[in-house]
Amino acid sequence: MRNYLLSATVFLSLPVIAQQKDYAIKEVNFTQVKLSDNFWLPRIETNRTVTIPASFQRCETTGRVKNFVMAAQHQGKFCTTYPFDDTDIYKTIEGASFSLAVHPDKKLEAYVDSLITIIKAAQEPDGYLYTARTNRIHYT
Numbered sequence: 001m002r003n004y005l006l007s008a009t010v011f012l013s014l015p016v017i018a019q020q021k022d023y024a025i026k027e028v029n030f031t032q033v034k035l036s037d038n039f040w041l042p043r044i045e046t047n048r049t050v051t052i053p054a055s056f057q058r059c060e061t062t063g064r065v066k067n068f069v070m071a072a073q074h075q076g077k078f079c080t081t082y083p084f085d086d087t088d089i090y091k092t093i094e095g096a097s098f099s100l101a102v103h104p105d106k107k108l109e110a111y112v113d114s115l116i117t118i119i120k121a122a123q124e125p126d127g128y129l130y131t132a133r134t135n136r137i138h139y140t
Contacts, residue, residue: 031101048099055092056111064089065115067131072121076135083132089115 035041059065063079067086070076096112099105123129 030098047095048103048105052092052096052099052108055088055095059089059092065118067135068115068118068122071129071131071134072118078132078135083130086129086131089119 035044062085064085066076066079068089070079093112093115096108100109100112119129122131122134124134128134
């Protein structure tokens with residue numbers, strides 16, 4: 001049995017070893033990539049200056065942020081339509097974080113930090129966080 005496991009381990013690791021030797025392209029961290037083209041650079045700039053702020057604004061105006069605030073304050077009732085609305089804030093924070101890594105912006109960073117503070121405060125004592133459940137169970 002031991003020989004079989006050793007043979008299987010060696011056999012399964014061969015493609016990985018071969019791939020490492022044969023594949024000349026190596027990954028780089030996205031923060032090391034500097035774009036200067038006329039295709040991607042304008043789109044990334046639009047994402048940074050228009051899409052991310054608009055997405056955060058939409059999270060504010062639709063009540064998505066309010067759901068977290070109410071959960072943190074232990075008052076109010078879930079105020080958006082879909083129970084999965086929390087994910088929009090998470091996705092927008094993720095996009096903003098990628099943007100901030102390559103284009104620092106103190107105002108955006110402060111806003112993201114403020115949302116993270118609200119999200120942290122909305123977590124239940126065991127770390128669970130789902131505003132639709134938290135607001136419906138505790139505050140309706």
